[in-house]
Amino acid sequence: MTRIAIVSLTISRGDAVGNDALEMGRILSARGNNVALFSSHWVKKCEHSRDLAELDDFLADDPQAIVIYHHLVGWTAGLDQLRRAPCRRVVKYHNVTPGRFFSGFPGDKVRICQLGREQLRELARTDCDLYLSASHYNQGELIDAGAPAERCAVVPPFHHIDRLNSVPADPDVLRRLDDGCTNLLFVGRRAPHKGHRFLIDAFAVFHEHYERNSRLLLVGREEHKLLCYTNQLREQASRLGLLDRVFFIDGVTEAELRAYYQRASVFVLASEHEGFCVPLVEAMALQVPIVAYGTTAVPPTVGDAGLVWDEPDPFLLAQSIDTVVREGAVRRSLTERGQRRYQQLFTNQRIERDFLHALRPLAA
Amino acid sequence: MSGTNQSDLNLDELKARIREQAAGMRERAAAATPLPPDGSSIWSFNWLEVKSRLKIASGLAQLGVLPLLPRFHGVKRKVALAASRVILYLTRFLTTRQSDFNTCALDALRGMGEALHAIETRVVEQQEQIRLLEATISQLQLRVTSISPTRRGELERKAS
Numbered sequence: 001m002t003r004i005a006i007v008s009l010t011i012s013r014g015d016a017v018g019n020d021a022l023e024m025g026r027i028l029s030a031r032g033n034n035v036a037l038f039s040s041h042w043v044k045k046c047e048h049s050r051d052l053a054e055l056d057d058f059l060a061d062d063p064q065a066i067v068i069y070h071h072l073v074g075w076t077a078g079l080d081q082l083r084r085a086p087c088r089r090v091v092k093y094h095n096v097t098p099g100r101f102f103s104g105f106p107g108d109k110v111r112i113c114q115l116g117r118e119q120l121r122e123l124a125r126t127d128c129d130l131y132l133s134a135s136h137y138n139q140g141e142l143i144d145a146g147a148p149a150e151r152c153a154v155v156p157p158f159h160h161i162d163r164l165n166s167v168p169a170d171p172d173v174l175r176r177l178d179d180g181c182t183n184l185l186f187v188g189r190r191a192p193h194k195g196h197r198f199l200i201d202a203f204a205v206f207h208e209h210y211e212r213n214s215r216l217l218l219v220g221r222e223e224h225k226l227l228c229y230t231n232q233l234r235e236q237a238s239r240l241g242l243l244d245r246v247f248f249i250d251g252v253t254e255a256e257l258r259a260y261y262q263r264a265s266v267f268v269l270a271s272e273h274e275g276f277c278v279p280l281v282e283a284m285a286l287q288v289p290i291v292a293y294g295t296t297a298v299p300p301t302v303g304d305a306g307l308v309w310d311e312p313d314p315f316l317l318a319q320s321i322d323t324v325v326r327e328g329a330v331r332r333s334l335t336e337r338g339q340r341r342y343q344q345l346f347t348n349q350r351i352e353r354d355f356l357h358a359l360r361p362l363a364a
Numbered sequence: 365m366s367g368t369n370q371s372d373l374n375l376d377e378l379k380a381r382i383r384e385q386a387a388g389m390r391e392r393a394a395a396a397t398p399l400p401p402d403g404s405s406i407w408s409f410n411w412l413e414v415k416s417r418l419k420i421a422s423g424l425a426q427l428g429v430l431p432l433l434p435r436f437h438g439v440k441r442k443v444a445l446a447a448s449r450v451i452l453y454l455t456r457f458l459t460t461r462q463s464d465f466n467t468c469a470l471d472a473l474r475g476m477g478e479a480l481h482a483i484e485t486r487v488v489e490q491q492e493q494i495r496l497l498e499a500t501i502s503q504l505q506l507r508v509t510s511i512s513p514t515r516r517g518e519l520e521r522k523a524s
Contacts, residue, residue: 040437053438077437176412209393217412222420247412251419304375307382315393319386323378333373 003062004028004035005055005085007078008070011039015221016157016278017072017094020134023158024068024092027352040077052081061086066362068092071123074115079122088362089128094157095138095275095297096120101193107225121145132358134276137297153358156351159278161285161342164258173259182214182325185264185288187257187279188271189221190248195270195312196233198293202270202317204240210322216242216268219249219260261286266321270312274298280306281346284338289331291320305338411481418474425466427459428452 006025012018021037029035038052050058059065065087069078072094082089096116102109124131124145131152133139143149177183184203188194196218203216222230230248237246252260261267267283269292280301283290290306292298302308307320324331344350430452436444452459508516 040441173412205389205393209389209396244410247410249413249416251416251423307375307379309379313386315386315390316383319382319389323382323385330373330378 002033003059003065003087004033005038005058005065005067006035006070007038007052007055007067007081009040009073009075009078011037011049013160016159016276017070019160019278020092020094020157021070023348024355027158027355031356040075052077055081055085059085059087063087066090069123069128070094071120072096072116074112074117074119076115076119079119082123082128083126089126090130090132090359090362091123091126091128091142092132092134092155093120093123093138093142093275094134095141095273097191097193097273101191101273105192105226105229109225123147129362130358132355135297136300138275153354155354155358156281156346157276157278158348158351158355159281159346160254161282162348164254164261164282165285167255167258169259169262170253170255171259173256174263177217177259177263180213182211182265183260183263184214184216184266184268184321185219185260185283186217186268186270187219187260187282188269188277189223190218190230190233190250191223191226192229193271193273194220195272195293197236198270198312198314198317199268200233200236200240200242200246201314202268202312202321203246204242205314205318206321207242207245210318211325214245216246217249217260217264218247219252219257222248222250258286261288264288265325266291267306268317268321269293269298270317271295271298274301277301281342284342284346287335287339289324289334290338291317291324293317303337303341305341306334411477411484414477414481418470418477421466421470421473425463425470427463427466428456 006021006028008017008021010018011021013022025035025037036050036058038050038055038058040052055067059067063086065085066089067082067085067087068090069082070092073096082091097113098117099110099113102113120141124142124147128147129151131139131142131147132155133142133152134155134157136154139152139154142152184199184206186194186196186199190196199216199218203214207214218233233246233248234243237243249260261282264283267279267288267290269277269280269290271277271293272295274295274297276297280290280292280298284305290302290308292302292306292308293312294302294308294310299308307324309316309320324334430445430448433441433444433448511519
């Protein structure tokens with residue numbers, strides 16, 4: 001029975017990194033290991049939860065123990081603990097959003113993100129036993145930062161799609177959206193690098209020139225410190241006369257999220273930075289066609305299962321949306337490709353296989 | 365594109381066509397006069413968004429809750445939590461009243477939102493009924509105009 005510590009700054013059910021850490025814990029526990037999750041920020045307490053301060057006691061100077069450290073932002077206390085850990089060390093790199101996206105907004109996001117980038121270089125040189133990345137894009141960054149390529153592996157993040165598939169869709173949301181309107185859906189937290197402004201511009205073109213009976217659903221958590229970002233988006237929508245057509249929706253349950261996907265005509269994405277993008281996989285699994293601006297890790301995640309463009313041109317995105325909505329054959333083909341891609345690469349079972357395979361050198 | 369087959373969808377060809385169509389639309393849009401605001405939106409009450417914001421507000425309504433202090437660690441965390449507890453205790457005479465006010469205001473807002481939502485649903489239903497009645501009236505008018513003047517005169521005489 002190996003002691004395994006999974007360490008992350010935040011672990012909560014409902015966000016991509018939290019889902020990944022919790023599922024890793026469940027899988028390793030089920031295989032007879034003594035697993036504990038450590039964090040300094042528990043939004044929701046969960047099984048195996050411990051404070052980071054207890055990590056040393058848990059490891060008990062056991063050289064065979066394993067620490068899996070999730071890197072997503074700057075976190076000095078976590079990095080110090082990893083450096084000190086007298087055992088085998090694994091890094092899971094989810095990517096760090098460049099700080100420049102947050103400049104001009106209140107809070108310390110710029111500093112934390114810049115710190116995260118600096119710490120990526122330190123992590124790469126920490127001589128860890130294994131470097132896991134959520135995508136090939138992230139792996140490229142790790143190797144550029146100095147991580148040895150032979151110790152790197154790509155393992156997509158575990159996700160909540162199985163749960164999403166098992167809950168019944170919220171009837172109220174279904175009813176509200178079942179009015180013949182074309183629903184464009186984006187799912188992702190409300191942060192400046194998520195490119196909401198490009199989506200609103202593209203939606204303005206679509207609404208004005210293609211389909212008046214349409215709405216844009218922006219589903220995602222709003223961060224308290226980025227309230228002014230939402231206000232900027234509202235102003236933009238208001239300027240374009242779309243305030244009652246652009247919906248900002250926060251705090252959705254899994255049943256509600258399922259309903260949004262179920263009623264979505266298209267999943268639209270214009271993020272300027274993504275390390276993997278779990279909502280793309282959700283769209284594939286729930287058979288919603290994808291139209292996206294393809295930066296960073298977006299093209300490798302979508303593959304040929306969506307219309308991906310090199311520029312967030314509003315006319316190009318609007319025309320793509322119109323094509324997917326109007327042409328049944330294109331829509332069917334994209335959803336079929338998405339479903340196939342999900343089954344081949346991104347199911348939790350497949351990710352579990354990849355994850356355990358990547359950990360095999362440590363077992364030896 | 366009715367000829368598109370699911371199995372042989374060529375993404376490059378499709379994207380080239382979309383690019384061309386988008387360029388055409390861009391030119392037409394530059395020359396066109398913007399459409400007037402969408403009239404149908406007059407009665408549109410954004411219930412989904414209101415509901416979502418009320419849910420968040422409910423989570424924030426109670427003051428006097430210890431902060432999470434995610435970036436503090438070890439002794440610093442213990443000191444910060446103790447200080448927070450003291451501050452929260454000393455400001456209880458303000459935060460309790462404010463929490464009560466928040467809860468009351470939120471309940472009232474929720475009630476108003478639900479009432480508005482019900483009114484909106486009824487208005488939309490009535491609009492739909494009006495639309496159907498208008499359609500029936502125009503069909504009947506069409507039938508009336510298609511009747512020959514002599515027959516129409518007879519019918520009018522009979523009716524009077």
